[in-house]
Amino acid sequence: MPGKVELSKLFEDTNVLHVYQGKELIKNRAVTVSDIYRPGLELTGYFDFYPSNRIQLLGRTEISYANMLDHESRLEVFNKMATSETPCFLISRSLPVPRELSEAAVKKQIPILTTPESTTYILSVLTQYLREHLAERTSIHGVLVEINGMGVLITGASGVGKSETALALIQRGHRLIADDRVDVYQRDHDTIVGEAPKILNHLMEIRGIGIIDIKDMFGVGAVKDHTEIKLVIKLENWDPKANYDRLGFDQDKREICNVEVPQVTIPVKVGRNLEIIIEIAALNFRAKQMGFDASITFQKQLANLINQNTQADEVKGEK
Structure with a gap:
């Protein structure tokens, strides 16, 4: 059976996460893969290879792009991103959570977490933690x-x-x-x-x-x-x-x-x-x-000694 890490344990052990929405849900969610995903193409509507079973991390780039979309587009994208196997959504830098993401998460019973840390830092911390705890x-x-x-x-x-x-x-x-x-x-x-x-x-x-x-x-x-x-x-x-x-x-x-x-x-x-x-x-x-x-060092010294003895024998032979 594949290993898993309870979301509540991840929350307690890392000590850098905050619950924005769905505190009662984190006890029932688990992470089964160590990779963290930053949705990029999905925000444009491309979902052919969307890894929905990973923690979905949205940083400044993702939130900024989402804010450029109209309400209907954001609602459609976030509803597709919110699946039954998605462990949680995580927003870095304590950025404002889009209303459409909040609505989609409520509908699919997915917690939303936030962190004041940068996207790169939290990505590194969570990946290392999950690799250690999910390793065979x-x-x-x-x-x-x-x-x-x-x-x-x-x-x-x-x-x-x-x-x-x-x-x-x-x-x-x-x-x-x-x-x-x-x-x-x-x-x-x-x-x-x-x-x-x-x-x-x-x-x-x-x-x-x-x-x-x-x-x-x-x-x-x-x-x-x-x-x-x-x-x-x-x-x-x-x-x-x-x-x-x-x-x-x-x-x-x-x-x-x-x-x-x-x-x-x-x-x-x-x-x-x-x-x-x-x-x-x-x-x-x-x-x-x-x-x-x-x-x-011993090999070199032995080789030097053999070489010196060989040279000495040759000199004696010449005499």
């Missing part, structure tokens, strides 16, 4: 923490030590987003956002202790509602036969919601300080993003 969500077994402002998803088999490692990271000043189950969604083509299910918000399970509240124990600075997932750390039990990356040349990835996220596999072994290793992995990843790659 999935759940991942793991722990999501924010290390120095970067979202790191820690995954691995049950009992490998994900929660204990995350707890140690929190003690080192980093923040918890979600433990055990992480709800993720795609914000745009390249961005994945993770958050905790409401029932698990700020909570963490530690085997042998039980459920603890990170917010109560460490303060509000130790938790965060959501973050972009930039890196995946996969913890797995040490296998002496496995061939682990030692130089950093290999670049593994994990696909989450059709987006490939860089992944680093870290073997778990008694005596390894996992929280420090994960912290360094996050710092190293950020350094690579900024163009500082230690593996490339």
